[in-house]
Amino acid sequence: MQIYHCKGIHIDGIVSCVPEIKIDNESALKNLYGDDARLIIDSTGIKTRYIAKSGTTSSDLCIACAQKLLCGTHTSPEEIGGVIFVTFTPDRLMPFNASLAQEKLGLSKEIPAFDISLACSGYSYGMYVASLFAKSSGKKVLLLDGDIQSAYVSEYDKSTVPVMADAGSATLISPSSSEDEWVFTFYTDGSQRDALIIPSGGTKSPFKEEDLEFQDYKENGKRRNIDIYMDGFSVFKFVAMDVSKWLMKFLNEVGDSSESLNAFVPHQANMYMIKKLAKKLNFTWDRTWQSGDAVGNSASATIPVTIALNANEKLNKTQNNRILMSGFGGGLSASAGIITLDTNAFYQFFQYTENDKDMPIKEG
Amino acid sequence: MENFFELAAEIFEVKPEEITMDTVFREEIEDFSSLMGFSLIVMMEDEYGVKVSVEEFLKCKTIGDLYRKCVQE
Numbered sequence: 001m002q003i004y005h006c007k008g009i010h011i012d013g014i015v016s017c018v019p020e021i022k023i024d025n026e027s028a029l030k031n032l033y034g035d036d037a038r039l040i041i042d043s044t045g046i047k048t049r050y051i052a053k054s055g056t057t058s059s060d061l062c063i064a065c066a067q068k069l070l071c072g073t074h075t076s077p078e079e080i081g082g083v084i085f086v087t088f089t090p091d092r093l094m095p096f097n098a099s100l101a102q103e104k105l106g107l108s109k110e111i112p113a114f115d116i117s118l119a120c121s122g123y124s125y126g127m128y129v130a131s132l133f134a135k136s137s138g139k140k141v142l143l144l145d146g147d148i149q150s151a152y153v154s155e156y157d158k159s160t161v162p163v164m165a166d167a168g169s170a171t172l173i174s175p176s177s178s179e180d181e182w183v184f185t186f187y188t189d190g191s192q193r194d195a196l197i198i199p200s201g202g203t204k205s206p207f208k209e210e211d212l213e214f215q216d217y218k219e220n221g222k223r224r225n226i227d228i229y230m231d232g233f234s235v236f237k238f239v240a241m242d243v244s245k246w247l248m249k250f251l252n253e254v255g256d257s258s259e260s261l262n263a264f265v266p267h268q269a270n271m272y273m274i275k276k277l278a279k280k281l282n283f284t285w286d287r288t289w290q291s292g293d294a295v296g297n298s299a300s301a302t303i304p305v306t307i308a309l310n311a312n313e314k315l316n317k318t319q320n321n322r323i324l325m326s327g328f329g330g331g332l333s334a335s336a337g338i339i340t341l342d343t344n345a346f347y348q349f350f351q352y353t354e355n356d357k358d359m360p361i362k363e364g
Numbered sequence: 365m366e367n368f369f370e371l372a373a374e375i376f377e378v379k380p381e382e383i384t385m386d387t388v389f390r391e392e393i394e395d396f397s398s399l400m401g402f403s404l405i406v407m408m409e410d411e412y413g414v415k416v417s418v419e420e421f422l423k424c425k426t427i428g429d430l431y432r433k434c435v436q437e
């Protein structure tokens with residue numbers, strides 16, 4: 001197992017948001033599942049989800065988060081030495097989202113700005129890469145992570161509709177004199193790339209008119225080739241077997257355990273899956289931070305959303321808080337990191353409205 | 365067999381003595397869900413080395429049907 005070490009990095013703050021439309025899952029699922037809607041919610045644990053209004057983008061959400069983050073941490077745009085955007089649902093295929101962030105946030109032109117295209121495993125990747133840039137440049141790095149999955153979810157698909165949601169986030173990573181060591185590890189099984197896939201629209205299968213037509217997949221519902229397909233069982237098995245064993249190995253290799261860490265922050269795939277995963281890793285449910293029940297599964301942004309929602313209340317004020325975070329999904333891919341969260345850092349969670357779009361940055 | 369019942373009961377969120385070989389789990393287990401079904405399949409592979417496809421699993425009606433897959437194959 002390859003472990004990636006990083007020292008002298010600090011998280012100044014994490015701001016996350018959910019978009020405009022709140023969905024009550026029970027009434028939403030009545031159309032798809034009839035009387036079984038309640039059972040689906042009881043089993044996935046996802047009671048409400050948030051999705052974006054048509055036209056609201058992942059950059060809208062993340063840039064709004066970044067504006068609040070810069071303000072809340074008293075950081076001026078000139079201090080930012082890089083911007084990294086994790087998303088698989090960018091505003092456009094070209095150019096990349098980070099270029100929008102550079103312009104809208106008024107960041108220097110002489111900084112690295114790029115996207116990382118990963119789904120649910122993206123946040124730890126982003127954190128690791130941002131840490132390397134911060135460490136080697138001595139400058140603060142802005143990590144944006146958000147997706148508008150709803151644009152690619154068929155409203156008739158029984159596997160994706162009950163869980164999938166949208167969200168955005170911004171994390172500010174800065175170089176510091178801290179001796180805390182962060183560790184990361186990564187896992188990819190490309191043989192299972194068809195388990196979570198948007199079949200049409202890439203160069204492998206350019207758009208055709210018929211891709212816009214709904215196909216009937218019987219008990220799984222209907223979807224178009226431009227929608228996300230999820231083989232729920234394969235993803236479940238990947239997490240329950242591969243990811244759980246790989247995470248146990250990671251903890252073992254770095255000499256950590258549920259006792260030595262303050263919390264487990266898993267990707268909020270669904271509450272059933274993460275409960276099982278937490279149990280395997282010996283984390284009590286109380287020390288497993290959650291947000292999926294209230295806001296849904298928004299791909300890689302679920303980790304920063306969960307931190308922003310829980311940190312102020314759950315971080316131990318008297319000690320250094322070390323957490324295990326792990327994302328897993330499309331690829332199939334997984335990533336994990338053990339990082340330190342500072343009680344005094346800036347954490348904020350909010351619901352995005354149109355008024356948040358293109359707000360000028362106010363010094364806090 | 366005891367071990368199998370314990371593992372299955374944990375997935376069904378019931379006590380082992382509440383289930384028997386004849387329990388028709390989809391009907392008799394309260395709030396049985398497809399995620400519980402996935403858990404059963406994973407448990408059978410993880411603990412007994414038996415790979416069961418979703419289609420094969422759907423043909424199993426009772427806990428005994430599942431158990432026999434684990435001991436026969």
